[in-house]
Amino acid sequence: MSEIESTGPIGIFDSGYGGLTVFKEIHKYLPRYDYIYLGDNARVPYGTRSFETVYEYTKECVFKLFDLGCNLVILACNTASAKALRTIQQHDLPAGKKVLGVIRPTSEVVDQFTKTNKVGILATQGTVNSNSYVIEINKFHPEIDVFQHACPFWVPLVENNELNSEGAHFFVQQDLEQLLGQSADMDTILLACTHYPLLLPLIKKYVPKGINIISQGELVAKSLVDYLNRHPEVEEHCSKNQTLQFFTTDNPIDFNSKAEIFFGKRIESKFLKVST
Known part of the structure; x- marks a missing residue:
């Protein structure tokens, strides 16, 4: 056939x-x-x-x-x-x-979530180094400023089911502070790794109210x-x-x-x- x-x-x-x-x-x-x-x-x-x-x-x-x-x-x-x-x-x-x-479908609609046009990306080092989200988002929405931060410890935390461990709290808080420190007007954070949604309850604890957190699924x-x-x-x-x-x-x-x-x-x- x-x-x-x-x-x-x-x-x-x-x-x-x-x-x-x-x-x-x-x-x-x-x-x-x-x-x-x-x-x-x-x-x-x-x-x-x-x-x-x-x-x-x-x-x-x-x-x-x-x-x-x-x-x-x-x-x-x-x-x-x-x-x-x-x-x-x-x-x-x-x-x-x-x-x-998964990058294009997410990049196409990210403008629906931000009012300040300041969007943060949390991802693996490889995704950050590729600049793919910056390129794709700017292609569809050149008015949006994109800020990136790599979270190398998040994947092993998830895969070892340490979703609420002391280490998870430490690294999630630290990485979020480093991302949010790049822009005072950031109102949207995209979880640009498919592992990260499992850390969402913890992420919400360390993100100020009013900031959208987007999962890709x-x-x-x-x-x-x-x-x-x-x-x-x-x-x-x-x-x-x-x-x-x-x-x-x-x-x-x-x-x-x-x-x-x-x-x-x-x-x-x-x-x-x-x-x-």
């Missing part, structure tokens, strides 16, 4: 667990579709790796999802979206295949709904049997135990081998 004739699941890719927070929202808004989630846990973290390495790892995993029948893949990872998406879209896509990221989900409505030629090749499959490049037992924190329910994953 040719690519044009075939239907298949929507692929969701992340370097680890964080993309499950985006997947949870996508599934809530689009429950009829089939999905395959792939976490590259064996090679995490992506946030500190070079552009070339992130590109190679992301490309390999995207093509694994293509091999599993996906015609549309969502990079539910800010680092992969920042460092690999554009190159894959421009140079690597087979006919009939599409890959989308719902924005990406709504953007995907709109994309499928606008692109029936893509939508008709997405199968609709309400099935969910989960794959990890690491130990499935470890993945299952942590994934519930992000996805909100128990899952059963399978191992998928990648080059090391």
